[in-house]
Amino acid sequence: MRAHEAGALHAEGYGAAPQWLPYPSDVNALLPQLWPEGAHRDDDGHLVVGGVPASEIATEFGTPAYVVDEVEFRRRARSFVGEFAGGFATAGVGLDVYYAGKAFLCSAVARWVQEEGLGLDVCSGGELAVAQRVGFPADRIEFHGNNKSEAEIEQALRYGVGRIVVDSLDEIDRLARVAERLGVTAPVMLRVTVGVEAHTHEFIATAHEDQKFGFSLGGGQAAKAVAETLAHPSLDLRGLHSHIGSQIFDTAGFEVAAHRLVGLHAQVARDHGLQMPEMDLGGGFGIAYTSENTPLETGEIGTRLAHIVAGECDRAGLPVPTVSIEPGRAIAGPAGYTLYEVGTVKPVELDGGSRRTYVSVDGGMSDNARTALYGADYSVTIANRAGEGAPMISRVVGKHCESGDIVVMDEYLPTDLRPGDLLAVPGTGAYCRALSSQYNHVPRPPVVAVRNGEARVIVRRETVEDILVLDVD
The missing domain is CATH 3.20.20.10 (Alanine racemase)
Known part of the structure; x- marks a missing residue:
């Protein structure tokens, strides 16, 4: 496992980018093997899965949200x-x-x-x-x-x-x-x-x-x-x-x-x-x-x-x-992605003069525990527009009070990324909602099914009231 009790930066073998991750010629490109068939960017650069732009998902259902292509x-x-x-x-x-x-x-x-x-x-x-x-x-x-x-x-x-x-x-x-x-x-x-x-x-x-x-x-x-x-x-x-x-x-x-x-x-x-x-x-x-x-x-x-x-x-x-x-995973995993909103963007100087940018989103290990549990690797892309900046090595982290609260360990995102942008993590249709928790009393996201340009909730968003109703005073 690459998790370390003192935090991810203390794990061995991590410079600015892992050797297996190639520097992208196009930071906005969608690798076909990571996304459902038909996933693409529209003329405005929006990620579209199941005929539904990610920005519409965020507007109608909020973030974070699990999205599954039926x-x-x-x-x-x-x-x-x-x-x-x-x-x-x-x-x-x-x-x-x-x-x-x-x-x-x-x-x-x-x-x-x-x-x-x-x-x-x-x-x-x-x-x-x-x-x-x-x-x-x-x-x-x-x-x-x-x-x-x-x-x-x-x-x-x-x-x-x-x-x-x-x-x-x-x-x-x-x-x-x-x-x-x-x-x-x-x-x-x-x-x-x-x-x-x-x-x-x-x-x-x-x-x-x-x-x-x-x-x-x-x-x-x-x-x-x-x-x-x-x-x-x-x-x-x-x-x-x-x-x-x-x-x-x-x-x-x-x-x-x-x-x-x-x-x-x-x-x-x-x-x-x-x-x-x-x-x-x-x-x-x-x-x-x-x-x-x-x-x-x-x-x-x-x-x-x-x-x-x-x-x-x-x-x-x-x-x-x-x-x-x-x-299970081979059916559900590639059919789903998780949509987040960026809250902060923080460059960090590393030993040797390299730099990594920490991008905080409004979810984290409560909606995707696999990175913390298994050291799992994920990809991520900007979802509400096409990035115009050069690729920068980034680590997408959550809002929880844990240094190991990491969603995406290493990926290239555009340097013009800013708070309010949307990020989409593919391959989260399996073992993310199933392993989710209420850590830090953060309610679990909804599951939104998309099909032929239409979106509907198949598991509603949890609320703070849902959490409190179990709390017997």
């Missing part, structure tokens, strides 16, 4: 049930796609996901409640979580969710107990930690052994979980689940994970005479947050994964199971 969200969802699934069909492998609600979920998004033919992956009673609110088909819901309460398990079983991903021996007993009491059979996937650490941040790499998720293959823990699940008549073991991390840009980790999952499938077939019909490879497909990121095309990932699974099953002499994946 057409882009739906296009990306369709790419997984179309292009991605096409690669699997070519290899003769069935595929189910579950949108990972943890990336960003609200009633409107749940409806979009349903209408585009995806399933929904939830990991709490609250996320399940959103699905229930819109009548999302229960058999297309997968329920995750490493510490589901009995109340959440009962909520899921009463609604009839299609899969419950089990994460511990305690949960096997808990799930069986609730299912027996309700007189139902619970469909189970066992989450397995396959010992693969994807190239990602330590806190979002989820398949190495030393972490809270799943059953380890080492020491026979996963095999014991299989045996205990099969010992309960109220549990129906459907298959194995693995998730190797997030923001992954290649398929090498998935290849190792599939090899080890198929090995356990084969062991279950030998030891118990059961050929499990399903396998879930999780998600974690990366997106471009900056010019440094180069994600694979959706169809290419699908084709590679399908051939990996088919090849592993062929070598093990097993029928190919139906595979599930859980893209």
Whole structure:
């Protein structure tokens, strides 16, 4: 992590600009890989997404605001049930796609996901409640979580969710107990930690052994979980689940994970005479947050994964199971941006004679915690006009009482940037509203959906009154 307890300037390796960030020939250019299709500047230099200028968003809905392009969200969802699934069909492998609600979920998004033919992956009673609110088909819901309460398990079983991903021996007993009491059979996937650490941040790499998720293959823990699940008549073991991390840009980790999952499938077939019909490879497909990121095309990932699974099953002499994946960030992330208003512009002289300009905006780590949590990099552009000044290396920071309150670590902005200008940070459709907080009692921004020149609120702005109503004096 690049965060430092004494503040970002104390972190190692930071001069005026990182080596990966090129000096722009045009400080107003929009990199296509960072923005929804059709994003552009109009004749007045205004950023336009979904046919709606950012300045109109600010005028009508205020700042900060999350903006999500509904057409882009739906296009990306369709790419997984179309292009991605096409690669699997070519290899003769069935595929189910579950949108990972943890990336960003609200009633409107749940409806979009349903209408585009995806399933929904939830990991709490609250996320399940959103699905229930819109009548999302229960058999297309997968329920995750490493510490589901009995109340959440009962909520899921009463609604009839299609899969419950089990994460511990305690949960096997808990799930069986609730299912027996309700007189139902619970469909189970066992989450397995396959010992693969994807190239990602330590806190979002989820398949190495030393972490809270799943059953380890080492020491026979996963095999014991299989045996205990099969010992309960109220549990129906459907298959194995693995998730190797997030923001992954290649398929090498998935290849190792599939090899080890198929090995356990084969062991279950030998030891118990059961050929499990399903396998879930999780998600974690990366997106471009900056010019440094180069994600694979959706169809290419699908084709590679399908051939990996088919090849592993062929070598093990097993029928190919139906595979599930859980893209969340790859659908929601590039469909959204966050709009801020500039409050202050402050040049700071650094050691060695270089300079960085600190640009303070009216949001910060309460609406985007990823930079502070993971050292995540973002891009940013002026949104209400075209900048006329030369590019200056800038750090966009928030209004919170923390030196680590950074939104964009390094980016070039025009030297004529001034208070009152609007800034837009792309790639914030995933894990920004979902991870948001009320730190410093700052209300959370609204989510504004744009489509074909029209804008509407799908999550309203939080108010100070909303915060105070929970405060019992």
